[in-house]
Amino acid sequence: MSHSLQGKTAIVTGSSRDIGRAIAEGLAADGAAVVVNYVGNAKAADDVVAAIVSKGGKAIAIRADISNVSDIRRLFDEAESQFGDLNIVVANVGVAVIKPLVEASEADFDLVFGTNARGTFFTLQEAARRVRDGGRIIAVSTGGTKMFFTQTALYLGSKGAVEQFVRVLSRELGPRGVTVNALSPGFTDTDLLPERDRAVAAGMSPFGRIGAPRDVADVAVFLASDEARWLTGENIQAGGGVA
Known part of the structure; x- marks a missing residue:
C-alpha cells in the first residue's frame, strides 16, 4: 500500500465486478476504507471485500439498488455508520440496452435512464451533502x-x-474544496463490450x-488523491488513445 489515502473513506457504487x-481495490490498496456496493450478487461483493482484506485493506459490502433513491440514502447512512465521515464517492453503476432508437421501449428507457441518469443524479446529490470538505466525487x-455509434x-x-x-x-x-470529475473509459474488458467487437476496438x-x-481504476485512484486537487469539472478520457 502507498497509504496516500490512509484515513479516507470511500463508497464505490456497482463495485462487485x-x-x-x-x-474499489485500487482505493483500498492506497489506504482508503471502502464500501463495496452491489445489488444482486452478494457473493461477488463478498469476494471483493475478501480480496481487499487479504491484502491488509479495509472494506465492507452493502447492498443497495442505485435506481431507488431510498436505497441510495440508506447506503450512505450505513457507510457513515460503519466508517464515519465520507471523503470519496465514485458513482460507477451503469446499465446498457443496445438497440436502434426506433425499437427502444418505454421500459428500456426507464431502465437505462432510471439507473444511469436518475440513479447517478441522486448518488451525486447525496455525495454533495455528505462528503467532507476537500473530498472527491467521481462519476x-x-x-x-x-463518438458516433448506432x-x-x-x-x-x-x-x-x-x-x-x-x-x-x-x-x-x-x-468547499471538493472536486467533481467525470471519468470516461474507452473500450474495456467488461461485460458491456461484446466479444464480436473486441478485435475492432483493439485496433x-x-x-x-x-x-x-x-x-x-488507476486513473480513478489518481482523481481521488490529493495530487488531483486542481482538477474539477473535467471529463477525463481513459480510453487508450481511442478518439
Whole structure:
C-alpha cells in the first residue's frame, strides 16, 4: 500500500465486478476504507471485500439498488455508520440496452435512464451533502459520448446527462474544496463490450488492445488523491488513445 489515502473513506457504487471492483481495490490498496456496493450478487461483493482484506485493506459490502433513491440514502447512512465521515464517492453503476432508437421501449428507457441518469443524479446529490470538505466525487461516464455509434442512444444519452451533472456540481462544491470529475473509459474488458467487437476496438487504440479494468481504476485512484486537487469539472478520457 502507498497509504496516500490512509484515513479516507470511500463508497464505490456497482463495485462487485469489472471497473467498479478494480476501483474499489485500487482505493483500498492506497489506504482508503471502502464500501463495496452491489445489488444482486452478494457473493461477488463478498469476494471483493475478501480480496481487499487479504491484502491488509479495509472494506465492507452493502447492498443497495442505485435506481431507488431510498436505497441510495440508506447506503450512505450505513457507510457513515460503519466508517464515519465520507471523503470519496465514485458513482460507477451503469446499465446498457443496445438497440436502434426506433425499437427502444418505454421500459428500456426507464431502465437505462432510471439507473444511469436518475440513479447517478441522486448518488451525486447525496455525495454533495455528505462528503467532507476537500473530498472527491467521481462519476463514471463513457468515451462513447465523444463518438458516433448506432444503437446506443439510450446508453450515451444517459451518460451525457451524467457529464452535465458533473460540470454543474463542480461549480457548486468548489468553495468547499471538493472536486467533481467525470471519468470516461474507452473500450474495456467488461461485460458491456461484446466479444464480436473486441478485435475492432483493439485496433482503434494506438496500443493495439482494449483496456483492462485496472487501466481505468488507476486513473480513478489518481482523481481521488490529493495530487488531483486542481482538477474539477473535467471529463477525463481513459480510453487508450481511442478518439
